Amino acid sequence: MPELDPSDQRILDALREDSRISNADLADRAGLSPSSCWRRVKALEESGIIRQYTVLLDDEKQGLGLGAIVHVHLTRHDPDQLDAFIRAVQSRPEIRACYATTGQADYHLHVVCADIEAYNDFLERVLFRIPAVASAQTNVILRTIKG
Incomplete structure (x- = not known):
């Protein structure tokens, strides 16, 4: 480098x-x-230091008024289950970012939705239908200080 x-x-x-x-x-x-x-x-x-150029969008002006950090716990960590989880996460527009981390949760997701009802729908129809997901804990974003 x-x-x-x-x-x-x-x-x-x-x-x-x-x-x-x-x-x-x-x-x-x-x-x-x-x-x-x-x-x-x-x-x-x-050199790869600049990987891409991007744009920051205003979520609220797009009708996406609810942001959340979701702490995801997996049931198993076998390669097939992990691959399926990663593919599902990468395919969903609600999930803005996904981080594999140390600590209590296996993954942390940044999720945006229109409102709490849309978020609940995302949980029920998407996240909890991924076989590797055991549980999720949500922290609703109140305001962004630095983003």
Whole structure:
């Protein structure tokens, strides 16, 4: 992995704030010439440090007013059950993120739904129908401090 110098870090910080920033503005913020900045961005992409460019959407404006962190406990950890769980998680648009972690729960999901009824439907029709899922504990997100 290449070592990042301060100019690279300034590029990454600016792109994290606004991935649509023009190369000219990015170069200015990084203290580089536009051609040097473009080469550095390409090198960061090719090295895999920049994996993708994305957009942040406002869930509430899309009618998704309920966010939750769901702590999932599995019944078994055999490869077939884990693969089925992972495929199910990856296929659901309600699940924004999934983390395998240490601690009490096996997985933590970030889930968004329209409301509590839609969330209950997600639990009953999706999550609890995955054979490997033993139980789930939900923490409703009250507000996002940093996201």
